[in-house]
Amino acid sequence: MGIVERKKRQRESLRHEILDASREILLAGGYAQLSMRGIAKRIEYSPTTIYLYFKNKDEILYHLCVEALERQFEFIHAAGGDEPTPFLRLRAALRAYIDFGLSEPDRYQITYMADISRYVSMASILEQGSFASRLREFMCQRVNEVLIDAGCALDVESASQALWAHCHGMVSLLIGRPDFPWVERERLIETGLDISLNGLARHGAG
């Protein structure tokens, strides 16, 4: 029965068109520009058609979020693999985290700053095998290597979450308050990383 297949393909196709249009609007005009009616106009369907393919706007945001996490994971995973020490490998990963956020602010915003929680649970974003959970594991691994290397008794999970928060703080403030009188950006980032990483490696080392 090729017809059923074709229908399925067509359905899948419009689903993708919706996500493509959403992504384009997001990256072109930012998060605030993204509206159901805007998406509808772009794909040349009525606004309510979208609801036949997605439960609501948050479900679209969720898919954009998952996509963004995939890109983020790949960006960070690719960074610093050739560095000689655990310390430098972790540093490269954190630096990549920050660079990703600053170079793709709208993607970053949708994953970490947008108010996405009404319909989308953290659990579904962190489901096993997802890029979010792989990113999390990857980070914990790099942190763990440093902890072992430095002979430091810190809890991996706590340390990873703290470092994540540190990086997120820099990204979100730089994105969200661009007109604050920041020191030179590169210096701020490097100082922030130095502080965090020195604090990690030398923790409990007298």
Add this chain to the structure above:
Amino acid sequence: MGIVERKKRQRESLRHEILDASREILLAGGYAQLSMRGIAKRIEYSPTTIYLYFKNKDEILYHLCVEALERQFEFIHAAGGDEPTPFLRLRAALRAYIDFGLSEPDRYQITYMADISRYVSMASILEQGSFASRLREFMCQRVNEVLIDAGCALDVESASQALWAHCHGMVSLLIGRPDFPWVERERLIETGLDISLNGLARHGAG
């Protein structure tokens, strides 16, 4: 001419009523609940009356933001003054920053996370003598004491901004993603502070 005075007072009074209503709505129902029509209903005036007292919604948010910064400054300024060392005094201030954010999430959100930038400039928030600028100076001062005490050559401004970002990251993630599988909150905060502060104090100390 007492009449002009009285009129001025009445005008000032309604202005305050509007801000009071806004604050109450914000603290009761959160940022998303705050609407011009909601404020109007609470003060028993028509929605457009508000526009005779405030340019737009952002100007109301701005005033709530300034208020929140005042509270935040006082909360943080009061913390740790009796601690014996610069290190512990800074630690207490950062801890207070985080505690303030977590205990008054809506106030925190409006000052650091809300998209307030269309009409309100950072410059007006940081104007000389404002609580925002006093908070900033206070933080730099405590950081500076630690830097001097530890004989560390880090730039005060960079270090302060980095530490601020670290704390903001923890607060904003804990507020914004409450359903993430965080480690026990107290442990996370303490670990984050340990890392940041050890990294600061031991920076460049071999």
Add this chain to the structure above:
DNA sequence: TTAACTAACTTTACAGTGTTAAGTATCTTT
């Protein structure tokens, strides 16, 4: 004292948002 002016406030309206319910047209199956 009456006419002009002004200040305070409301009504109406516009353009936008997410979303639901009902209706239509087309395509598939019996």
Add this chain to the structure above:
DNA sequence: AAAGATACTTAACACTGTAAAGTTAGTTAA
């Protein structure tokens, strides 16, 4: 050809922030 499912649209609801015009009451000047 009739029945049923699928895909899509139109109309509508309940919101949002905000601008323009209209109303009412109070103040001032002739």
